[in-house]
Amino acid sequence: MPQPYEILFKTLADPTRRAIFERLCRDGEQTVKTLTARAGVSQPAVSKHLGVLRRAGMVRDRHEGRQTHYSAQLGALAPLVDWTQQMAGFWQSRFDDLEDLLERMDQ
Amino acid sequence: MPQPYEILFKTLADPTRRAIFERLCRDGEQTVKTLTARAGVSQPAVSKHLGVLRRAGMVRDRHEGRQTHYSAQLGALAPLVDWTQQMAGFWQSRFDDLEDLLERMDQ
DNA sequence: TCAATTGATAACTCATTGGCTATTGATCGC
DNA sequence: GCGATCAATAGCCAATGAGTTATCAATTGA
Helix, strand or coil: CCCHHHHHHHHHCCHHHHHHHHHHHHHCCEEHHHHHHHHCCCHHHHHHHHHHHHHCCCEEEEEECCEEEEEECHHHHHHHHHHHHHHHHHHHHHHHHHHHHHHHHHC | CCCHHHHHHHHHCCHHHHHHHHHHHHHCCEEHHHHHHHHCCCHHHHHHHHHHHHHCCCEEEEEECCEEEEEECHHHHHHHHHHHHHHHHHHHHHHHHHHHHHHHHHC
16 A cells, blocks of 8 residues: 555645645635636646646545636645654654663663 | 755655655664665665755765765754644634634624 | 775666647536 | 637657666775
8 A cells, every 4th residue: 555645745746736735725715717827837737736636635626617616635734744743753762762772771 | 045845845755765764764874785775776876865865954974984874854854844834824724714704794 | 905895976768747739628608 | 509718638848857887986804
């Protein structure tokens, strides 16, 4: 099974795509048209990024007539937090191990 | 000035490179040789990844004779935490705005 | 001293990907 | 119904980047 944060890191690596996600977090639900207006790239490029974000579970789409509204799924960031905490945990436990060792040497 | 998390996302996007960083967090300081033994790629590939990690400020190198010891710099992950909290903050404030609106409508 | 070890760099290949234009499908307003 | 609008897809291109092998520089030890 693939790590859940694997796809998150890949998806967030592109600045344009990350900017789109940030905008959805900041301003809430947006149509492709409004997103395109400020993205600095063409509409197909925006659609492609939104597709990547959607497949990563980071956004939801809602169809309404001919427009599609996208919104951020904040919960999708959880694996990122978990990963960071795990790294910090490794760090801490190595520190603890060192403390244990020094303590035992001290006796 | 470039966003501090920009380079972090890019650096962490590659699985091999992220695995090297994880290993340094988990097991502490390692030489290039020991890292190469488990990386699944050639020594030059490992060196290249370590160079990327170093330029991103995520690892430090320490030269000792002909070997180079690398160690993780956990503090480098701070911008990642900041970014995540910022996204959560946007989310929360939009929620607050909605609450305010509903409250005012309720009067 | 000289062979072996360690790690970095050079030079190259190949796959991935982010961008574009063109087009299609679908829906809306007149 | 028909032209306009909105979004997705197809097809293409160029840049990036991760991997390789070959090689070099530096250090070690026999």
